[in-house]
Amino acid sequence: MAKGQSKPDGEIVRYRIKIKGVVQGVGFRPFVYQLALTRQLKGSVLNSSQGVIIEAEGEKEKVLSFIENIRTSPPSLSRITAFEWEELPPLGANSFVILKSEGLAVSAGRQAEREALIPPDVAICPDCAREINDPFDRHYNYPFTNCTNCGPRFTITLEVPYDRINTSMAGFVMCPACTTEYHNPNDRRFHAQPVACPVCGPQVELVTNQGEVVATKDWLKGCWDILQNGNILALKSLGGFHLACLAQDRLAVQVLRRRKGRQAKPFAVMCRDLKAVRKYCTVSEDEAALLQAKEAPIVILNKKPDGSLPAEIAPGLKTLGVMLPYTPLHLLLFAGPFDILIMTSGNYRELPLVKDNGQALEILGRLADYILWHNREIINRCDDSLVAVAVPAGRQAEKETMFLRRSRGYVPQSIFVPRPKNAPVILGIGGEMKNCFCFLKGEQAFLSQHIGELDWLEGEENLSLSQKHWQRLLGVTPEIVAFDLHPDYKSAALARQIPAQKHFGVQHHHAHLAACLADNKVKDDEEVMGVILDGTGYGTDGCLWGFEFLTGNYHSFKRRYHLAYVPLPGGEKAIRQPWRTAVAYLITFMGEEGAELAQSFFSGKEVFLVARILESKLNLPLACGCGRLFDAVAALLGVCLENTYEGQAATELGELVLPIDEGVRLKPYPYKIKGEIISPTRLIREILNDRKKGVAATVIATKFHQTLSYLICDIISKLACETGLKKVALSGGSWQNRYLFQATRRQLTSQGYQVLYHKQLPANDGGIALGQAMVADRRWQKECVLGFRE
Ligand SMILES: [Zn+2]
Ligand SMILES: [Zn+2]
CATH class of the missing domain: 3.90.870.30 (DHBP synthase)
Structure with missing residues (x-):
């Protein structure tokens, strides 16, 4: 950028100003136009593929204040990532105009760099x-x-x-x-x-699930009648279809569960307004602000215990995912005789969200009785975002927004990461569940919308098509591609097929650690401690990790401590059936005695069979995930024997925890650390003793959570002594357990550690793509510096 040399006042100057970032579709040009008019400036403003370009001519002082005004107070929806200006010779222009947008300048087959977001x-x-x-x-x-x-x-x-x-x-x-x-x-x-x-x-059209037109003009009244009569309505929203029914209609909710193939995973609801939300849930100021934010996410709130809503909406949970109407269509719908509706994603099981009318007929026609669709096409599928305010009641100072799913309203907003502007474009393909991919372009990271589960062919296709579409939107081709080490991940197989200079496999928990570092803008190669807790991730020893104490940086990591391995009888099957994991825990850590206890706890289940599998030592993946420990404890307490959705047992166990102030005096359970391995034997034994004594499940669950939190702080102080490190990064899906997060964070902070946690992206696998990309970035840099290729 070249600033003009000082000239006498009143002299006419002309400047060209280039602004990059989110500057289109946010009222930027009219804003610039108005500013120019009020200062009697001449010139032009236009949208180009490289952002907004302004030429402003007039008295120097006015032009400079014009520039300053744009730079310091741009329109509220805009986000400036680069701002440059240069002086030009004045042209004697006599008006200020908004020019037609410049398309993509394609020269000699080379695509111009796209800077507009x-x-x-x-x-x-x-x-x-x-x-x-x-x-x-x-x-x-x-x-x-x-x-x-x-x-x-x-x-x-x-x-x-x-x-x-x-x-x-x-x-x-x-x-x-x-x-x-x-x-x-x-x-x-x-x-x-x-x-x-x-x-x-x-225009909208209300049709039957066979596609016959019911109403066009009177569609609104039609929808109200349909809902009032207990029907299920599929409606086309912003990023895809929703399935709606009356939230108070227990039968309709049950029918929806059956048709959608969704046994217990909580449904989100939409309320007419904040007043209606307060009727069903307690809402703090921060939660109210999130509900009413322009991103309009689903916010996890505490249900009022009066039971005015059927338990079937969110079985076993004290919380409810609530959003407010965010399109005019939603608002109009809520002029009807109800103030709360189930508003769950329009898909079957874990398939991608339906976004096209044809698909709606084919897929949602079987789930809904009627469909409200329209003829504006949805180009980019985008699920509702899911957030929570992580703060125990009354502790305002510790409030934080926690992302569980970062999608509609937040995507495609970039996140800044510590990285040079001219570094190569990197694609992190993400994980296998809650998939999101991520492009690193210069110092910006672009995380995709929620892609979701990849275990169905439709999920894979969704990933592949979305990734290609993003390349077009960003005008990039990945030079380096990063993926998870798991040999069976479809995301990894896809990533290997993408042509690039180099492909990097990145260990799952290292990716979590790096994502947390990037989320906190930790620079260069600063080393930190990491507590990475999740369900399962493929380890470098071929086992399934998930209760990990690491030290490392973006480039590399060391595994320092971890929970003892337990064989998962039946692998994936055990993940779906926590009681199997519980049996494995009992037998692995308590031998004969454990086997007998297993028989008494899970009578009627195939305990004998599981015991045989364990004896055989065949087809038994070893695992140490935090999620698996939660599974075992939840099953031992009889809280949850089957996971009908990912993390169900852990979620339901987490819901039992007593409010932080009531639980604070409970004594944690004992545990043992041998070498680098944490043994849960005494923990399990004491939990069983409490159970035998008739201690309430809520108390046991609270003690269990507190134990984990103590244990983590205990190991971190050991690790800090060993390494001299002071920063602790918390990442992995288990940190979405609000109690565990708050209790551990408070304890670590009070002991003088600096705690790094997720603020802009989810702690779960929805965030690992960024970590993968950052790890690949640093490895690539190192290879380039050292001048060798692996
Ligand atoms: Zn019109
Ligand atoms: Zn408006």
């Missing part, structure tokens, strides 16, 4: 909400109303720059009224790309 989708704004409820407004009852401050963005965008022609609104020709607003710099809809009205925009 697409904004995430934004929940409906108060102005638009007012208009759809105003019988005198032309947007009255119109479900696609939006403006510069709200509406679909990422989910409807095919290409950059973000212009109507590159979105699924391209086919809708604006009517005169919309055209006028679109071109009026003083209007709220000035250059709002998805702008639409009943005359010219998309």
Whole structure:
């Protein structure tokens, strides 16, 4: 950037300003236009594939204050990643104009670098909400109303720059009224790309599950009747379809569970407004802010214990995932005679979310009685995001937003990572469950939307297609690709097929550690301690790790301590059936006595068979996951014998924990550390003793959690003595257990450690892609410096 030399006041200058980041579809050009007008500046502003380019001409002082104003207070939805300006010779321009967007400059077959970023989708704004409820407004009852401050963005965008022609609104020709607003710099809809009205925009249609039209004009009343009569309605939302039914209608909820093939995994609900949410849940100030945020995520809240909602919505849980209406269509729906609806993702089991009308008929036609669809195409599938405020009641100072799923509303916003701007483009393909992939481009990390489970062919296809689409959106081809070491991961197989200069396999828990380092912007090769707790991840010894004390940095790691291995009888089967893991724990750590106890605890189950498998020592993967320990304890307490969704036993056990202040005086269970191995024998034995004495499951669960927290701090102080390290990174899905996280974090902090935890991405496998990419980045750098290739 070249700043002008000082010139006498009043002199006319011309500057070209280039702004990169999320600057399109956020009202940037009208904002610039207004600023220019108020300062009587001449020139132009335009969207290009490299961001917004402004040329401003006028009195020097005014031009400089114009630049300063843009830089320091840009529109609220924008996010500037680079800001450059240079002086040009004045042209004697006589107006300020908004120029037509520049498409992609493709020269000599080489694609120009794309620097423009697409904004995430934004929940409906108060102005638009007012208009759809105003019988005198032309947007009255119109479900696609939006403006510069709200509406679909990422989910409807095919290409950059973000212009109507590159979105699924391209086919809708604006009517005169919309055209006028679109071109009026003083209007709220000035250059709002998805702008639409009943005359010219998309239309909804209410159809039966066979596709026969029920209503077009009176669709809203039709939907209300359908829901009131206990039916299930599939509706097309922003990033995909939802399945909705009355939340208070126990029978409808049961039917939905059966049809969706979802036994116990909690359903999310949508409430009319905050007042309605407070009727069913307790809501803190921070939680209310999250619910009402422009990202409109699902927020995990504590249910009120009055039982006004059927338990079937979230069996065995005290919490409920709640969101507020975030599209005009949702808002209009909630003008109906209900204030809470089940609003769960429109898919069968763990298949990708349905986003197309054809698919809706084929797949959701079997799950829903009616379908409310429309003719605006969803380009990018995007599930609802899921967050929680991790704070025990009354401890305001410790509140944090915890991401469980980072998707709609947050994607494709980048995360800054410590890395040079000119470093190669790296793709981290992610894991096998809760998959997200990640591109590193310069100092920015782009985490994809939630891709989900890959154990079905549809999941794999979803990953492959989405990854290719992101390459187009970002204008990149990966030079380096990173993947998980697990030999059976489909994500890893896919990654190996992607052409690149180099492929790196990254150990699962090292990826977690690196993701946490990047999330906390830890620089270069600073070494830290890591407590990585999750279900299972493939270890370098071929066993399934998951209760890991590591030391390391982005580049490499050492395994220092871990939980003792236990054989998983039946492998995957044991993960689905915690009682099998419990039997394995009893027999492995208590021998004969354990075998007898197993018979008495799980009578009727195939305990004998499991014991035989254990004796045979065949086909027995060794595992030490924290999730497996939770499984065993949950099964021993009779809390959960079968996992019908991932992490069910751990979640239900976590729900039993007493409020932190009541539980604080309980004495933790004993444990033993031998060499680098943590033995749970005494822990298991004492839990069984408590059970025999008739101690309440809530007390045992609380003591168990406290024990883990003590144990972790105990080992960290050993490790700190051994290494002199002071920072501890907490990562892995088990840290989503809010009690474990809060208790451990508080204890570690009070002992003087600096605790690093996830703030911008999930602690679960939804975050490992970033870690994989960062590890690959540092390994690549080292190889380049040393001048050798492995
Ligand atoms: Zn709006
Ligand atoms: Zn119109």
